[in-house]
Amino acid sequence: MPSPSDPPDLPPHLPITLRTADAFKRPPQHENLTRDSHPSNHLRSVRPGKTRMIRYFQQQGVNGTAAAALADGSYLHMAKPGFLKNPRRGSGYIDVITSGVVSDGVRLWAGGTWIGDLDVFRDAPATVTHPQIETLCETTVLRIDRDVLRSWAMRDLSVQRMIYYVLNERLGVQEMVYGLDHRPTLARVAELIHYLARRLQAFRAAPPGAPRGEEDMVVQGPTQKDLADALGLSLASVEKSIGILRTHQVIASSGKGRANRSYTILDLDLLMAVGVGHPLA
Template sequence: MTFWKRNEPLQIGSQFYAIDVTTGRIDRDKRPIRLSSVFERNPFLRELPAELRANFQEMAQSSSREHRRGTELRGPVGGMAVHILLRGCVAEKTKIGSTATTVRILGAGAVLGCMEVFDEKMAPPAATCLNDTWTMSVPMDRMRMLAESYPSLMKAIGISVTDRVEATERIYHRNTAKAEQRLAGLLAHLVMHCAVPSSKCDFKVEGPAQSDLAEALSLSSGSIEAALLSLRKKEIVITGYRSYEFPSLRRLLDASGMSFPPESLAGALASF
């Protein structure tokens, strides 16, 4: 995933920070990068050539909006638009059959509707903001037209789909791992995509309820509660109302039981 690259700054609310791999903490000696450069650093938009990225930035002047928690971005009605997540945390629910659903929690860089660009018959999943969220929306017809005209945009959309598949395999499909490991892996993933400022720790996620985490991992609420209790006892997570703070990103990654490529940020943290 893009934000796992070793030299990639971490977006925390309205700023970007470098992480010191020797300590696993934010490098506060380096001046943070303001969110005004979000179009240069958004994982989706930066795949575009400068001219096309500038066009998207111009479109954003009229099509980017702040959304409050609980806002439904997509659904059966009004779903025919692509939303590029610039900041925030969104729960996307895809209906599988008549009763089952899958839940994916998405953050900055995700593209809601990326798969529908390729599949016109695909029903749009519901997407709800879990905290204050900033998105840029593009009508689906216009996005398809632009993708046909610009191979670089088609490639960027394809990368977004690939990133989702990778996250599904790495984060959500770990059915043989312990509940505590699966939860730690999901929380680490959310830190890298949905972090917000914190007065206590460098790393904080807010928005998802325990029920959202349970749905995303296909675990019971009791399993999530027990896993959080264990992580709290080990001082890996500090929980509040819909909030999760992490004194040490390295300890959180260790608790996930996952392996990471050495060139990634997570791999670099694990090597010290």
């Protein structure tokens, strides 16, 4: 029987970001790990880190035995803004972005995103091209060995189901946020900021009944140029859209100019409505 302090069981059909909110809140400072300085076999002695990784996989619907095995094949990394260092031994791994905002060189991704070769039901080629990930703010990454994930996916239905939900959600983001459509630029910019804010809100979810602070509604990391590059839009058109959202008090911004990396969401519901094409009065 779970203890009163255990998180409630969450149904596996919920969006990934809503099922993983508590697993990675306020990571301890001593878990700033790299594979070179702290190999995964040493990580097994770091109980807080392993416990959090097990909880993460269990909140994806993975059973206890498989969750512990996946955690043994994974490690946590707290990354500051910059490019993630790839391990020396190759690219047979998958990065799970559990908090923060990153760029894979093409798109922007927030918490809950898995980056890497998730086609685990085939043998990986000798050389796998792993995207170069740039963290745009302080980011928590769970790096899992692909062979470990593949081994358990081949024999455990709960791991297969987790991968299915991960892929399904990624496809949903690709379609809703980055899909080529005829929405105006304002709607596309609003949809992207809303996606980033919604993921941030999920991962910083407060306990039931607790007030939510304003910091929970601040998207940090991407510049306006990052937004433009991710959407395939001109910088001028993105700047204009941001200005319109500010004028109508949908978002605020700390700082000025193109290098601004902080966007305070004043009205999340209105931002969502603009993102699906509703005009501003």
